[in-house]
Amino acid sequence: MNEHAPALVVMLPIIGAVLIMLIRHNNLNWSIALLSGISTIYYSIILYLNARSLGTISYAMGGWEPPVGIEYRIDEFNSLLIALIAIVSFLILIYAKSSLNIELKKNKISTFYSMYLLCLGGLIGILSTGDAFNAFVFLEISSLATYVIISMGNDRRGLLAAYQYLIIGTIGATLYVIGVGLIFIITGSLNLYDISIKLGDIELYRPLLASLAFITVGIALKIALFPLHAWLPNAYAFAPSVGTAFLASTATKVAIYLLIKYLYLVYGFDLVYSNQIFIFVILSLSIIAMFGASMIAIFQSNLKKLFAYSSVAQIGYITLGIGIANYNGLIGSTVHIINHSIIKAAIFLAIGCLVFSSKIVNIDQLAGLGKRMPMVALCITVSSLSLIGVPGTVGFISKWYLVLGSLEQGWWVVVFALAVSSILALIYVGRIIELIWFHAPVVGMDSENKIPFEMLAVTVLMTIATIYFGIDTRLTGDLAKIAVENVLLGEQL
Amino acid sequence: MSSAIYNFISSYNYYIIIFLMVSGLFIVVSRGNMVKKLVGLALFQTSVYILYISPGKILNGTAPILDDGYSVYSSPFPHVLILTAIVVGIATLALGLSLVIRVNEEFGTIEEDELFDNELNNE
Amino acid sequence: MRLDLLLRISSKIFLPFIILFAFYVQFHGDFGPGGGFQAGVIFAAGIILYTIIFGIKKAQKDFPEKIFNYMVPLGVLIFTVTGLISLSKGLNFLDYDALAHYPKHGQHIGIIAIELGVFVTVIGSMVSIFYAFVTRGKK
Numbered sequence: 001m002n003e004h005a006p007a008l009v010v011m012l013p014i015i016g017a018v019l020i021m022l023i024r025h026n027n028l029n030w031s032i033a034l035l036s037g038i039s040t041i042y043y044s045i046i047l048y049l050n051a052r053s054l055g056t057i058s059y060a061m062g063g064w065e066p067p068v069g070i071e072y073r074i075d076e077f078n079s080l081l082i083a084l085i086a087i088v089s090f091l092i093l094i095y096a097k098s099s100l101n102i103e104l105k106k107n108k109i110s111t112f113y114s115m116y117l118l119c120l121g122g123l124i125g126i127l128s129t130g131d132a133f134n135a136f137v138f139l140e141i142s143s144l145a146t147y148v149i150i151s152m153g154n155d156r157r158g159l160l161a162a163y164q165y166l167i168i169g170t171i172g173a174t175l176y177v178i179g180v181g182l183i184f185i186i187t188g189s190l191n192l193y194d195i196s197i198k199l200g201d202i203e204l205y206r207p208l209l210a211s212l213a214f215i216t217v218g219i220a221l222k223i224a225l226f227p228l229h230a231w232l233p234n235a236y237a238f239a240p241s242v243g244t245a246f247l248a249s250t251a252t253k254v255a256i257y258l259l260i261k262y263l264y265l266v267y268g269f270d271l272v273y274s275n276q277i278f279i280f281v282i283l284s285l286s287i288i289a290m291f292g293a294s295m296i297a298i299f300q301s302n303l304k305k306l307f308a309y310s311s312v313a314q315i316g317y318i319t320l321g322i323g324i325a326n327y328n329g330l331i332g333s334t335v336h337i338i339n340h341s342i343i344k345a346a347i348f349l350a351i352g353c354l355v356f357s358s359k360i361v362n363i364d365q366l367a368g369l370g371k372r373m374p375m376v377a378l379c380i381t382v383s384s385l386s387l388i389g390v391p392g393t394v395g396f397i398s399k400w401y402l403v404l405g406s407l408e409q410g411w412w413v414v415v416f417a418l419a420v421s422s423i424l425a426l427i428y429v430g431r432i433i434e435l436i437w438f439h440a441p442v443v444g445m446d447s448e449n450k451i452p453f454e455m456l457a458v459t460v461l462m463t464i465a466t467i468y469f470g471i472d473t474r475l476t477g478d479l480a481k482i483a484v485e486n487v488l489l490g491e492q493l
Numbered sequence: 494m495s496s497a498i499y500n501f502i503s504s505y506n507y508y509i510i511i512f513l514m515v516s517g518l519f520i521v522v523s524r525g526n527m528v529k530k531l532v533g534l535a536l537f538q539t540s541v542y543i544l545y546i547s548p549g550k551i552l553n554g555t556a557p558i559l560d561d562g563y564s565v566y567s568s569p570f571p572h573v574l575i576l577t578a579i580v581v582g583i584a585t586l587a588l589g590l591s592l593v594i595r596v597n598e599e600f601g602t603i604e605e606d607e608l609f610d611n612e613l614n615n616e
Numbered sequence: 617m618r619l620d621l622l623l624r625i626s627s628k629i630f631l632p633f634i635i636l637f638a639f640y641v642q643f644h645g646d647f648g649p650g651g652g653f654q655a656g657v658i659f660a661a662g663i664i665l666y667t668i669i670f671g672i673k674k675a676q677k678d679f680p681e682k683i684f685n686y687m688v689p690l691g692v693l694i695f696t697v698t699g700l701i702s703l704s705k706g707l708n709f710l711d712y713d714a715l716a717h718y719p720k721h722g723q724h725i726g727i728i729a730i731e732l733g734v735f736v737t738v739i740g741s742m743v744s745i746f747y748a749f750v751t752r753g754k755k
């Protein structure tokens with residue numbers, strides 16, 4: 001079965017989703033979800049090992065050879081992300097059971113698991129497919145599931161957030177598909193690899209540029225790149241905690257991968273980066289995101305919203321690396337995709353623990369948390385510190401590579417921006433840490449529920465990961481290096 | 494002059510597409526009513542369907558069914574893609590409308606200005 | 617309810633033909649124009665016509681909502697199981713050649729099976745959406 005892993009990693013979560021919808025049994029749905037999650041991890045790791053040993057794997061869906069049929073193209077880069085997403089989402093699934101019992105109505109739980117797995121399948125599909133239109137379909141599968149997840153929470157404002165995201169997300173996906181349509185009209189092909197070859201000898205420069213613009217803007221809406229981020233804070237703030245952790249650690253990262261894939265593998269480095277305006281736009285938007293979103297985050301009172309804005313800022317770091325576009329910059333981006341996924345999962349899972357035990361949603365309710373719930377407080381502290389990029393945490397590693405990359409280009413302004421935005425992050429994180437450790441507990445804020453073991457365990461595990469991968473970069477940094485060397489810069493080196 | 498007219502006529506489908514695209518997007522941006530926004534969104538998506546299907550038509554080509562009498566066929570490929578896109582559009586519209594119904598039940602209004610000012614932004 | 621005699625009689629006459637046409641489109645999907653999606657929509661249109669003429673209460677008694685809710689994932693399951701059968705025969709996912717001794721027969725069977733999955737899902741989702749919108753607000 002191992003040679004069919006490209007199809008299985010996509011289908012296993014979807015089969016799990018379907019079975020949960022069919023059975024709708026309150027005790028079984030969690031076990032089915034875990035089962036399909038762990039089998040997805042198994043095949044994603046096999047996929048990664050195969051990609052490492054055999055090079056790029058091309059899997060013809062339905063036996064129709066590319067470029068006619070739909071091709072699943074697995075390389076060292078996307079299989080790394082598939083494995084990451086499979087593992088993170090499985091850990092969140094372990095955590096989900098107790099948290100959902102508190103945050104969701106009983107009759108919605110099986111639908112939630114189903115949507116969760118459907119979204120996971122869609123995201124893995126986006127990563128693994130080598131077909132432009134197929135990527136659109138998976139984008140919509142995962143987005144539709146996301147809208148449902150956001151609207152499910154007990155907070156009725158989740159409905160508005162979901163509606164807002166639905167409008168913006170659909171516009172984004174439609175812009176993407178317009179761009180794909182233009183490419184299709186120019187080249188007559190939808191296979192990304194085939195397109196990348198055919199684009200080499202295309203003389204029509206303007207339609208090509210238009211398609212690049214449509215695709216970039218469409219995906220940027222999904223990434224929540226700075227001026228297009230309006231949906232993200234509300235969506236993260238009002239979704240159930242499990243949903244927030246899942247979306248924050250997976251959905252935007254996958255969209256970023258799609259953008260990288262188009263810029264580097266489809267249009268190609270030379271075409272994109274010969275266009276000065278494009279680099280300028282990406283770089284300046286990333287820097288504005290790092291500043292602007294951090295500034296907004298400082299003034300937030302809702303805990304989830306604060307970290308949602310911080311997500312927008314962190315996405316700025318990732319796109320900054322894409323804009324820097326040299327070896328170290330790209331490694332910075334890739335490592336930060338992995339690291340930010342771990343950090344944000346840790347933070348939002350810790351916040352989920354707070355919601356579970358004492359319904360904490362606002363920052364001032366955090367006062368004295370260090371005395372009441374030392375474990376969770378420690379997790380929040382450590383993972384927020386890695387957001388800033390304190391040495392010894394994962395955030396430091398990614399910022400290190402980004403600084404190296406911009407120094408190589410001689411862009412001192414960017415280095416300066418990185419430093420200042422870290423200070424801004426220090427302000428909002430410092431406020432939280434001060435409240436947690438140096439303030440007296442608010443009277444009458446005793447915890448109602450004892451946090452179950454598995455919730456705490458997953459949160460602590462994620463937090464330990466933020467430190468572990470900050471000290472030992474063999475797993476994240478080196479694999480990212482291999483991915484960037486072999487896939488993105490394959491031709492240059 | 495005549496070449497301008499020729500250009501216009503030979504690519505009139507693109508003008509229709511652009512008109513639909515822009516008007517759909519304009520409705521989404523300018524209207525505050527949640528249902529009207531979804532109507533605009535549907536119009537926006539419709540423009541994409543035409544964008545895909547209209548280049549697939551080949552002049553003098555017949556329907557893509559094998560027959561000895563014909564050698565020129567229109568491309569069936571865009572239709573297949575757009576069938577998928579239409580299904581996606583239906584799903585989005587249905588989900589959007591059901592969200593609007595739920596919003597109406599919870600808040601008693603579907604005017605975005607009131608909702609977003611009162612609920613999402615005043616914290 | 618009594619006054620729309622003409623509508624009720626004529627829809628009763630039309631209904632079997634609508635359903636039959638849906639099956640025609642479904643089972644000719646591998647040769648001619650048609651397929652599961654169109655067939656499913658036609659079938660669902662038949663049920664929606666029935667609901668409009670005879671009222672939601674009678675429709676929900678004759679075609680319970682629960683069936684349609686289960687049809688949605690069931691169709692996807694048929695689709696994936698077809699793919700998994702190809703896998704178990706050692707061919708790629710959804711490679712219909714695996715479904716019979718001769719590849720051509722396999723393609724026929726495969727398309728019918730896939731379209732059946734689409735058919736079931738489309739009926740289920742169309743009628744579920746319709747029921748969900750119609751019954752809303754009456755509870």
